[in-house]
Amino acid sequence: MTTNAALAIPAHLENNPLISFGRGIATYSQVKPEHIAPAIEFLLSQAELAVQHATNIATPSSWDALAEPLEDATETLGRSWSVISHLNSVADTPKLRAAYGEMLPKVTAFFSSLAQNLALYEKFKLLSHDPEFMHLNIAQKKVIENSLRDFRLGGAELPDAEKPRFAQIQDEQAVLGKAFSDHVLDATDGFIHLVSNEAELAGLPEDAIAAAADTAQQKNLQGWAFTLHFPSYYPVMQYAKNRSLRRLMYEAYVTRSSELAPKYGKGNLDWDNTQNMLDQLRLRDEEARMLGFANYAALSLAPKMANSVDEVDLFLSNFANKAKPFAEQDWQALCDFAKTELGLVDGLEPWDTPFASEQLKQARYAFSENELKQYFPLPKVLDGLFQVIQTLFSVKIEATDLPVWHTDVQSFSVNDANGKALAYFYLDPYARPGKRGGAWMDDARGRRVLPDGEIQVPVAYLVCNFAPPVKVDGVLREPTITHDDVITLFHESGHGLHHLLTQVTALGVSGINGVEWDAVELPSQFMENFCWEWEVLEKMTAHTQTGKPLPRGLFDKMLAAKNFQNGLATLRQIVMSLTDWRLHSSLDAKSAQGQAVLKVSRHIADEFNIIPQPELSRWINSFSHIFAGGYAAGYYSYKWAEVLSADAYSAFEEAAKLTGTVLDESTGARYRKEILEVGGSRSAAESFKAFRGREPSIDALLRHGGLA
Numbered sequence: 001m002t003t004n005a006a007l008a009i010p011a012h013l014e015n016n017p018l019i020s021f022g023r024g025i026a027t028y029s030q031v032k033p034e035h036i037a038p039a040i041e042f043l044l045s046q047a048e049l050a051v052q053h054a055t056n057i058a059t060p061s062s063w064d065a066l067a068e069p070l071e072d073a074t075e076t077l078g079r080s081w082s083v084i085s086h087l088n089s090v091a092d093t094p095k096l097r098a099a100y101g102e103m104l105p106k107v108t109a110f111f112s113s114l115a116q117n118l119a120l121y122e123k124f125k126l127l128s129h130d131p132e133f134m135h136l137n138i139a140q141k142k143v144i145e146n147s148l149r150d151f152r153l154g155g156a157e158l159p160d161a162e163k164p165r166f167a168q169i170q171d172e173q174a175v176l177g178k179a180f181s182d183h184v185l186d187a188t189d190g191f192i193h194l195v196s197n198e199a200e201l202a203g204l205p206e207d208a209i210a211a212a213a214d215t216a217q218q219k220n221l222q223g224w225a226f227t228l229h230f231p232s233y234y235p236v237m238q239y240a241k242n243r244s245l246r247r248l249m250y251e252a253y254v255t256r257s258s259e260l261a262p263k264y265g266k267g268n269l270d271w272d273n274t275q276n277m278l279d280q281l282r283l284r285d286e287e288a289r290m291l292g293f294a295n296y297a298a299l300s301l302a303p304k305m306a307n308s309v310d311e312v313d314l315f316l317s318n319f320a321n322k323a324k325p326f327a328e329q330d331w332q333a334l335c336d337f338a339k340t341e342l343g344l345v346d347g348l349e350p351w352d353t354p355f356a357s358e359q360l361k362q363a364r365y366a367f368s369e370n371e372l373k374q375y376f377p378l379p380k381v382l383d384g385l386f387q388v389i390q391t392l393f394s395v396k397i398e399a400t401d402l403p404v405w406h407t408d409v410q411s412f413s414v415n416d417a418n419g420k421a422l423a424y425f426y427l428d429p430y431a432r433p434g435k436r437g438g439a440w441m442d443d444a445r446g447r448r449v450l451p452d453g454e455i456q457v458p459v460a461y462l463v464c465n466f467a468p469p470v471k472v473d474g475v476l477r478e479p480t481i482t483h484d485d486v487i488t489l490f491h492e493s494g495h496g497l498h499h500l501l502t503q504v505t506a507l508g509v510s511g512i513n514g515v516e517w518d519a520v521e522l523p524s525q526f527m528e529n530f531c532w533e534w535e536v537l538e539k540m541t542a543h544t545q546t547g548k549p550l551p552r553g554l555f556d557k558m559l560a561a562k563n564f565q566n567g568l569a570t571l572r573q574i575v576m577s578l579t580d581w582r583l584h585s586s587l588d589a590k591s592a593q594g595q596a597v598l599k600v601s602r603h604i605a606d607e608f609n610i611i612p613q614p615e616l617s618r619w620i621n622s623f624s625h626i627f628a629g630g631y632a633a634g635y636y637s638y639k640w641a642e643v644l645s646a647d648a649y650s651a652f653e654e655a656a657k658l659t660g661t662v663l664d665e666s667t668g669a670r671y672r673k674e675i676l677e678v679g680g681s682r683s684a685a686e687s688f689k690a691f692r693g694r695e696p697s698i699d700a701l702l703r704h705g706g707l708a
């Protein structure tokens with residue numbers, strides 16, 4: 001590592017694409033694995049110099065001399081690092097993964113040492129007691145207060161003798177989290193099932209068959225190839241009449257990254273996450289106890305909106321009790337239907353449930369997801385989404401040409417009424433090999449005032465895993481997505497808006513930064529509601545063949561079907577949330593071994609769910625949210641934030657009663673001002689109250705979900 005104190009970029013790094021983009025946008029396609037180590041080593045050394053300067057006795061404890069230069073240096077490091085971790089998520093190669101993995105412990109160690117730097121902590125304490133503090137703006141004050149809290153949570157007040165162990169825990173957690181995620185990706189990529197007899201595909205929609213043929217062709221195979229990537233896997237579960245095909249795919253899917261994978265999924269024991277989960281839980285528990293908390297759940301609440309471990313447990317179990325009678329009705333109806341209509345007289349096996357559910361849904365509501373999908377060409381959907389955003393928040397979204405990492409990726413600018421760019425975002429829509437599954441929004445750059453007084457506008461990544469457009473007879477079909485995909489897109493765009501429309505200029509609390517974890521899903525889940533409004537759908541749909549919008553009759557059926565099995569779905573989410581919560585609050589992590597994690601999940605499923613957890617299922621072994629995605633002791637926040645988002649949306653429903661439209665501009669302007677623009681500069685409870693004029697209520701969510 002260089003010890004050169006000069007801030008200038010050394011000649012050998014001038015053309016390094018992880019350095020040369022400065023404050024601009026990285027040219028992703030030029031980033032090579034060999035650029036990573038030199039760039040990150042250099043930026044780490046620069047960040048360390050900035051820390052030394054900040055802690056120097058001669059440096060005044062003021063915002064300009066202390067907080068800002070430090071923010072600047074860590075942002076520069078953070079931005080380069082985020083380019084690498086983004087590429088690791090969307091364009092994984094063995095070399096990139098290795099280069100990323102090599103630097104990960106060093107980057108983690110730097111941020112961990114920052115949080116434990118006592119001299120820095122003292123400087124920030126001085127700043128918080130300085131008369132200048134009173135004159136800082138609300139956002140700046142919040143940054144300082146959050147910093148002090150994070151210093152404490154980062155171990156700054158630990159005795160010196162305990163600090164090395166604390167730092168070691170952070171490093172080990174980072175490495176284990178990455179290994180967990182790699183194992184799941186490898187297990188997902190490592191499975192392929194080839195069907196050579198067309199008769200075995202009975203029931204599958206044409207699109208799914210075409211995609212499977214495409215996959216086979218790409219791998220130089222004859223026939224139809226199915227993988228464990230969700231767009232390939234799930235249509236089999238939903239539509240394939242072939243019970244043994246469903247069973248085979250199901251068994252491979254739910255045993256990913258477990259000790260059963262070699263038996264059911266052609267998997268490798270190296271990808272087994274059983275021990276990894278125990279190790280992570282043990283480290284988290286140790287970390288919490290070192291900081292004086294009873295368990296990791298209690299520690300995780302320190303920067304959250306919920307107040308206590310019991311409050312969350314009670315919130316979830318009360319919710320489960322409200323949903324349970326509805327779930328019992330759902331399950332009974334499904335079992336009766338499977339027996340009488342599908343001839344499954346011996347009861348439903350786990351691999352029958354999605355299939356039977358789809359059949360029941362069709363019988364009851366007479367439409368299939370696949371029929372519906374023809375009304376949602378992606379460009380039309382995007383246009384509809386943009387219309388909603390533009391109407392509600394008085395902005396204009398335009399295509400632009402930022403550098404991309406794959407030809408599928410599009411970029412856009414969000415402009416104000418005068419055409420000035422407020423923000424930019426990327427959309428990476430389709431699933432592909434080497435791209436992590438699921439959908440997410442990530443921060444590529446945050447809004448802030450730069451040292452020269454200029455405003456740096458935010459940039460976001462919206463990443464989805466929609467089924468890619470398929471070639472039929474050599475012709476590329478127009479890409480269509482399911483209504484569930486539409487909801488996913490709206491969801492991620494909600495996170496995006498939170499990040500992009502912020503007006504805060506202090507980076508630490510601008511956009512999604514500094515927002516309490518359990519409130520972070522408010523703006524995303526809020527946006528989902530528009531996917532159920534006729535006035536939105538009518539304009540957002542065009543049948544791939546006829547170009548006609550969604551028929552009103554079909555929409556009415558969708559609406560009737562919307563809460564189909566919502567009792568069961570709600571219980572499923574609550575079982576996942578409580579499993580996460582109790583793994584981090586009541587499992588004795590120190591002595592836990594073997595299948596202890598699985599046992600907790602079983603126990604909770606037995607207590608709360610109607611459907612027993614299948615003996616075979618190792619779903620917890622691929623529960624990346626809590627073992628690789630930052631949702632540890634935080635999965636409950638989806639339900640928690642749903643209460644907030646449904647209640648916020650009900651303000652638009654109330655407005656619609658007066659104005660005739662949920663796309664009510666004045667309510668939208670208020671929402672933008674009180675929720676989106678303030679970001680993390682004040683507590684979510686205050687922001688909610690400022691928008692809604694009262695405390696949150698669960699009523700709107702129960703009403704929307706047919707659970708009232």
Ligand SMILES: [Zn+2]
Pocket residue numbers: 491495521524
């Ligand atoms: Zn989300």
